[in-house]
Amino acid sequence: MNHFTLTAILVSKDAIRFTPAGIPVMHCQLEHRGEANEVGVARKIQMSVEAIAIGPIQKDLERMDLGVEAVFEGFLTPKTLRNQRLVFHITHIQLKN
Numbered sequence: 001m002n003h004f005t006l007t008a009i010l011v012s013k014d015a016i017r018f019t020p021a022g023i024p025v026m027h028c029q030l031e032h033r034g035e036a037n038e039v040g041v042a043r044k045i046q047m048s049v050e051a052i053a054i055g056p057i058q059k060d061l062e063r064m065d066l067g068v069e070a071v072f073e074g075f076l077t078p079k080t081l082r083n084q085r086l087v088f089h090i091t092h093i094q095l096k097n
Contacts, residue, residue: 004076007071013026014028029050070094
């Protein structure tokens with residue numbers, strides 16, 4: 001199963017573009033800071049994740065202000081067939097209260 005959930009802050013977002021089929025697409029950058037337990041030891045984590053929102057979820061991302069923390073859900077896939085760098089495809093956003 002390819003399911004990825006990340007609590008992160010929206011640090012940047014690009015302008016909306018459209019696929020040839022007219023589907024809205026928005027690229028963004030997410031930042032996560034926290035800790036994870038690895039073999040009984042707390043490990044500090046700070047990372048930046050390249051993400052993309054395609055279709056209706058793009059509107060939720062568009063409405064978000066930079067600096068807002070949310071729980072992002074989706075899946076990971078290579079950027080292209082030739083570029084195997086992973087990109088997070090967002091399918092659900094839950095704002096943190």
